[in-house]
Amino acid sequence: MSTIVTDTLQGKTSATSITLPTTTNIGSTPLVSASANSMTIRGEGSAVTNIQQGLCKAWSMYNHSTEATLDSFNQSSATDTSTGVFTWATTNNFASVNWVASSNLHADNANNDVSMVHSGTRSTNGAATDKATTGSSWYAKNSSNSGFDSKLAGYMAFGDLA
Protein backbone atom coordinates (compact mmCIF):
# COMPACT_ATOMS: atom_id res chain seq x y z
CA MET A 1 0.00 0.00 0.00
CA SER A 2 1.31 3.41 -1.00
CA THR A 3 1.12 6.38 1.30
CA ILE A 4 0.38 9.95 0.32
CA VAL A 5 1.64 12.45 2.81
CA THR A 6 0.04 15.82 2.33
CA ASP A 7 -1.67 18.59 4.19
CA THR A 8 -4.33 19.35 1.60
CA LEU A 9 -6.28 17.47 -1.08
CA GLN A 10 -7.68 19.46 -3.97
CA GLY A 11 -9.99 18.32 -6.76
CA LYS A 12 -8.74 18.52 -10.35
CA THR A 13 -12.00 19.33 -12.21
CA SER A 14 -13.42 21.20 -9.29
CA ALA A 15 -11.06 22.30 -6.59
CA THR A 16 -13.62 21.72 -3.88
CA SER A 17 -14.89 18.27 -4.97
CA ILE A 18 -13.15 14.91 -4.67
CA THR A 19 -14.84 11.56 -5.38
CA LEU A 20 -13.89 8.65 -3.15
CA PRO A 21 -14.44 4.94 -3.93
CA THR A 22 -17.76 3.43 -2.89
CA THR A 23 -16.02 1.69 -0.02
CA THR A 24 -13.48 3.85 1.73
CA ASN A 25 -11.89 2.47 4.86
CA ILE A 26 -10.97 5.07 7.40
CA GLY A 27 -10.30 2.80 10.34
CA SER A 28 -12.37 2.00 13.39
CA THR A 29 -14.14 5.26 13.93
CA PRO A 30 -16.39 6.11 16.82
CA LEU A 31 -18.77 8.96 16.13
CA VAL A 32 -17.47 11.97 18.02
CA SER A 33 -18.80 15.39 17.25
CA ALA A 34 -16.84 18.61 17.46
CA SER A 35 -18.33 19.23 20.89
CA ALA A 36 -17.87 15.56 21.85
CA ASN A 37 -21.08 15.37 23.86
CA SER A 38 -23.72 16.56 21.45
CA MET A 39 -24.65 15.05 18.11
CA THR A 40 -27.82 15.78 16.23
CA ILE A 41 -29.80 13.67 13.81
CA ARG A 42 -32.56 14.81 11.52
CA GLY A 43 -35.81 13.23 12.61
CA GLU A 44 -38.78 11.94 10.65
CA GLY A 45 -39.74 15.46 9.54
CA SER A 46 -37.66 18.60 9.26
CA ALA A 47 -36.72 18.93 12.91
CA VAL A 48 -33.48 17.62 14.32
CA THR A 49 -33.06 15.82 17.61
CA ASN A 50 -30.19 14.97 19.90
CA ILE A 51 -28.70 11.47 19.65
CA GLN A 52 -27.16 11.42 23.13
CA GLN A 53 -30.31 12.64 24.86
CA GLY A 54 -32.54 10.25 22.96
CA LEU A 55 -30.61 7.10 23.70
CA CYS A 56 -31.73 4.80 26.47
CA LYS A 57 -28.79 4.61 28.88
CA ALA A 58 -29.78 1.44 30.72
CA TRP A 59 -32.42 -1.26 30.47
CA SER A 60 -33.01 -4.69 31.91
CA MET A 61 -35.45 -7.53 32.21
CA TYR A 62 -35.05 -9.19 35.61
CA ASN A 63 -36.64 -12.35 36.97
CA HIS A 64 -36.90 -11.59 40.65
CA SER A 65 -38.25 -15.07 41.42
CA THR A 66 -35.02 -16.71 40.28
CA GLU A 67 -32.87 -13.59 40.84
CA ALA A 68 -31.61 -13.80 37.27
CA THR A 69 -31.08 -10.96 34.82
CA LEU A 70 -32.53 -12.21 31.54
CA ASP A 71 -30.97 -9.46 29.44
CA SER A 72 -29.67 -5.97 30.12
CA PHE A 73 -27.69 -2.99 28.92
CA ASN A 74 -25.38 -0.89 31.10
CA GLN A 75 -26.32 -2.89 34.18
CA SER A 76 -23.37 -4.30 36.11
CA SER A 77 -25.47 -6.17 38.64
CA ALA A 78 -28.97 -6.77 39.98
CA THR A 79 -29.26 -7.91 43.58
CA ASP A 80 -32.18 -9.21 45.58
CA THR A 81 -32.62 -6.93 48.58
CA SER A 82 -35.87 -8.15 50.09
CA THR A 83 -39.26 -9.39 48.95
CA GLY A 84 -40.28 -7.18 46.05
CA VAL A 85 -37.11 -5.09 46.20
CA PHE A 86 -34.06 -5.48 44.00
CA THR A 87 -31.14 -3.13 43.51
CA TRP A 88 -29.42 -2.64 40.19
CA ALA A 89 -26.08 -0.94 39.52
CA THR A 90 -24.84 0.79 36.41
CA THR A 91 -21.69 -0.06 34.48
CA ASN A 92 -21.30 3.55 33.33
CA ASN A 93 -22.76 5.92 35.88
CA PHE A 94 -25.12 8.82 35.42
CA ALA A 95 -23.94 12.42 35.82
CA SER A 96 -26.57 13.19 38.44
CA VAL A 97 -29.50 11.57 40.22
CA ASN A 98 -31.94 13.38 37.98
CA TRP A 99 -32.23 10.60 35.40
CA VAL A 100 -35.66 9.23 34.63
CA ALA A 101 -36.90 5.68 34.32
CA SER A 102 -40.03 3.71 33.74
CA SER A 103 -40.76 0.17 34.80
CA ASN A 104 -43.14 -2.67 34.25
CA LEU A 105 -44.11 -6.06 35.63
CA HIS A 106 -45.84 -9.00 34.11
CA ALA A 107 -49.52 -9.35 34.91
CA ASP A 108 -49.55 -11.67 37.90
CA ASN A 109 -53.12 -12.41 38.93
CA ALA A 110 -52.02 -14.48 41.91
CA ASN A 111 -50.33 -11.45 43.42
CA ASN A 112 -52.67 -8.72 42.20
CA ASP A 113 -49.60 -6.76 41.29
CA VAL A 114 -50.00 -3.05 40.80
CA SER A 115 -46.75 -1.35 39.92
CA MET A 116 -43.02 -1.13 40.42
CA VAL A 117 -41.59 2.08 41.81
CA HIS A 118 -38.25 3.40 42.97
CA SER A 119 -37.98 2.00 46.45
CA GLY A 120 -36.20 5.15 47.53
CA THR A 121 -39.61 6.75 47.63
CA ARG A 122 -40.50 4.45 50.51
CA SER A 123 -38.76 4.70 53.84
CA THR A 124 -39.87 1.35 55.24
CA ASN A 125 -37.90 -0.94 52.99
CA GLY A 126 -34.85 -1.48 55.13
CA ALA A 127 -31.73 -1.69 53.04
CA ALA A 128 -33.26 -0.26 49.90
CA THR A 129 -31.44 2.85 48.76
CA ASP A 130 -32.50 6.09 47.13
CA LYS A 131 -31.92 6.68 43.46
CA ALA A 132 -28.23 7.36 42.84
CA THR A 133 -25.89 8.04 39.93
CA THR A 134 -24.90 4.39 40.19
CA GLY A 135 -28.39 2.89 39.96
CA SER A 136 -31.36 2.44 42.22
CA SER A 137 -33.67 -0.01 43.88
CA TRP A 138 -37.04 -1.01 42.53
CA TYR A 139 -40.02 -2.10 44.60
CA ALA A 140 -42.75 -4.29 43.10
CA LYS A 141 -45.95 -4.12 45.08
CA ASN A 142 -49.42 -5.62 44.92
CA SER A 143 -52.84 -4.13 45.53
CA SER A 144 -52.37 -4.64 49.29
CA ASN A 145 -49.22 -2.50 49.07
CA SER A 146 -47.04 -5.51 49.89
CA GLY A 147 -43.93 -6.49 48.03
CA PHE A 148 -43.64 -9.59 45.86
CA ASP A 149 -40.99 -11.01 43.55
CA SER A 150 -42.07 -10.60 39.94
CA LYS A 151 -41.02 -13.06 37.25
CA LEU A 152 -40.63 -10.21 34.77
CA ALA A 153 -39.49 -6.87 36.17
CA GLY A 154 -38.32 -4.52 33.44
CA TYR A 155 -37.04 -0.96 33.44
CA MET A 156 -35.48 1.58 31.09
CA ALA A 157 -33.55 4.69 32.11
CA PHE A 158 -32.82 7.94 30.28
CA GLY A 159 -30.59 10.83 31.34
CA ASP A 160 -27.07 12.24 31.25
CA LEU A 161 -24.10 9.91 31.52
CA ALA A 162 -21.13 11.02 33.63
Place this chain on the structure above:
Amino acid sequence: MSTVNATNIVTDALVGNASANAITVRGEGSATTSLQQGLAKFWSNWDGESTVATRDSFNQSGLTDNGTGDYTTAFTNNMSNNDYAHLCTCDSANGHIMEIEREAYNTTSQCRSYAFDVNPSVTDVDVAVASVLGDLA
Protein backbone atom coordinates in the same frame (compact mmCIF):
# COMPACT_ATOMS: atom_id res chain seq x y z
CA MET B 1 -8.29 4.54 15.92
CA SER B 2 -9.10 7.07 13.23
CA THR B 3 -11.07 10.22 13.86
CA VAL B 4 -13.36 11.98 11.44
CA ASN B 5 -13.93 15.64 12.15
CA ALA B 6 -17.03 16.85 10.38
CA THR B 7 -19.86 19.27 10.87
CA ASN B 8 -22.35 17.25 8.87
CA ILE B 9 -22.26 13.63 7.75
CA VAL B 10 -24.85 12.95 5.07
CA THR B 11 -25.77 9.28 4.89
CA ASP B 12 -28.76 6.93 4.77
CA ALA B 13 -27.35 4.19 6.95
CA LEU B 14 -24.77 3.65 9.65
CA VAL B 15 -22.91 0.33 9.99
CA GLY B 16 -20.19 -0.36 12.52
CA ASN B 17 -16.69 -0.72 11.08
CA ALA B 18 -14.81 -3.09 13.40
CA SER B 19 -18.12 -4.78 14.19
CA ALA B 20 -21.14 -4.16 12.01
CA ASN B 21 -23.45 -4.29 15.03
CA ALA B 22 -21.63 -1.99 17.42
CA ILE B 23 -21.29 1.77 17.12
CA THR B 24 -20.15 3.75 20.12
CA VAL B 25 -21.40 7.22 20.93
CA ARG B 26 -19.77 9.47 23.47
CA GLY B 27 -22.42 10.49 25.99
CA GLU B 28 -23.10 13.76 27.76
CA GLY B 29 -19.88 13.46 29.77
CA SER B 30 -16.77 11.37 29.18
CA ALA B 31 -18.43 7.95 29.20
CA THR B 32 -19.43 6.22 26.00
CA THR B 33 -22.61 4.32 25.27
CA SER B 34 -23.84 1.95 22.57
CA LEU B 35 -25.91 3.39 19.75
CA GLN B 36 -27.60 0.07 18.96
CA GLN B 37 -28.40 -0.85 22.55
CA GLY B 38 -29.84 2.55 23.32
CA LEU B 39 -32.34 2.58 20.47
CA ALA B 40 -35.95 1.59 21.00
CA LYS B 41 -36.63 -1.37 18.71
CA PHE B 42 -40.40 -1.09 18.87
CA TRP B 43 -43.03 1.32 20.09
CA SER B 44 -46.74 1.69 19.56
CA ASN B 45 -49.68 3.81 20.66
CA TRP B 46 -53.09 2.27 20.08
CA ASP B 47 -56.75 2.75 20.88
CA GLY B 48 -57.68 -0.30 22.94
CA GLU B 49 -61.39 0.32 23.26
CA SER B 50 -64.22 -1.01 21.07
CA THR B 51 -62.54 -0.39 17.73
CA VAL B 52 -58.96 -1.37 18.41
CA ALA B 53 -56.66 0.60 16.12
CA THR B 54 -53.04 1.68 16.03
CA ARG B 55 -52.55 5.44 16.24
CA ASP B 56 -48.82 5.41 15.51
CA SER B 57 -46.07 2.86 15.74
CA PHE B 58 -42.53 1.83 14.83
CA ASN B 59 -41.55 -1.69 13.76
CA GLN B 60 -45.08 -2.97 14.23
CA SER B 61 -46.60 -5.34 11.66
CA GLY B 62 -49.88 -5.97 13.43
CA LEU B 63 -52.14 -5.34 16.42
CA THR B 64 -54.49 -8.05 17.71
CA ASP B 65 -57.35 -7.66 20.18
CA ASN B 66 -57.29 -10.92 22.17
CA GLY B 67 -60.23 -9.95 24.34
CA THR B 68 -60.95 -7.44 27.06
CA GLY B 69 -57.78 -5.56 27.97
CA ASP B 70 -55.58 -8.09 26.19
CA TYR B 71 -53.50 -6.98 23.19
CA THR B 72 -50.79 -8.50 21.03
CA THR B 73 -48.45 -6.29 19.02
CA ALA B 74 -46.36 -8.02 16.35
CA PHE B 75 -42.95 -6.89 15.14
CA THR B 76 -41.92 -6.25 11.54
CA ASN B 77 -38.28 -7.02 12.31
CA ASN B 78 -38.08 -9.68 15.00
CA MET B 79 -36.03 -9.67 18.19
CA SER B 80 -33.22 -12.18 18.68
CA ASN B 81 -34.72 -13.58 21.91
CA ASN B 82 -37.64 -12.98 24.26
CA ASP B 83 -35.57 -11.48 27.06
CA TYR B 84 -36.05 -7.91 25.87
CA ALA B 85 -37.33 -5.13 28.13
CA HIS B 86 -41.01 -4.77 27.28
CA LEU B 87 -42.66 -1.83 28.97
CA CYS B 88 -46.25 -0.77 28.58
CA THR B 89 -48.60 1.74 30.12
CA CYS B 90 -52.03 3.24 29.51
CA ASP B 91 -54.35 6.06 30.43
CA SER B 92 -55.14 6.44 34.12
CA ALA B 93 -58.93 6.48 33.91
CA ASN B 94 -60.51 4.32 36.66
CA GLY B 95 -57.06 3.46 37.96
CA HIS B 96 -56.07 1.64 34.80
CA ILE B 97 -52.65 0.07 34.64
CA MET B 98 -51.05 -1.98 31.92
CA GLU B 99 -48.52 -4.76 32.36
CA ILE B 100 -46.73 -7.53 30.53
CA GLU B 101 -48.98 -10.50 29.84
CA ARG B 102 -47.65 -13.78 31.26
CA GLU B 103 -44.02 -14.45 30.33
CA ALA B 104 -44.73 -17.21 27.80
CA TYR B 105 -46.64 -14.80 25.59
CA ASN B 106 -43.67 -12.61 24.75
CA THR B 107 -41.80 -14.12 21.80
CA THR B 108 -39.22 -12.95 19.30
CA SER B 109 -42.00 -11.85 16.95
CA GLN B 110 -44.53 -10.25 19.29
CA CYS B 111 -45.25 -8.96 22.77
CA ARG B 112 -48.52 -9.02 24.68
CA SER B 113 -49.84 -6.31 27.00
CA TYR B 114 -52.61 -6.64 29.54
CA ALA B 115 -54.73 -3.86 31.07
CA PHE B 116 -56.85 -3.88 34.16
CA ASP B 117 -58.31 -1.54 36.75
CA VAL B 118 -57.82 -1.19 40.50
CA ASN B 119 -60.26 -3.99 41.42
CA PRO B 120 -58.33 -5.60 39.59
CA SER B 121 -60.48 -6.55 36.58
CA VAL B 122 -59.39 -6.69 32.98
CA THR B 123 -60.55 -3.66 31.05
CA ASP B 124 -60.21 -2.04 27.66
CA VAL B 125 -58.25 1.22 27.69
CA ASP B 126 -58.41 4.23 25.40
CA VAL B 127 -54.68 4.96 25.28
CA ALA B 128 -52.35 1.99 25.32
CA VAL B 129 -48.60 2.37 24.85
CA ALA B 130 -45.83 -0.22 24.62
CA SER B 131 -42.13 -0.11 23.83
CA VAL B 132 -39.30 -2.61 23.57
CA LEU B 133 -35.56 -2.31 24.16
CA GLY B 134 -33.36 -5.27 23.41
CA ASP B 135 -31.50 -7.12 20.67
CA LEU B 136 -32.79 -7.35 17.13
CA ALA B 137 -32.38 -10.65 15.32
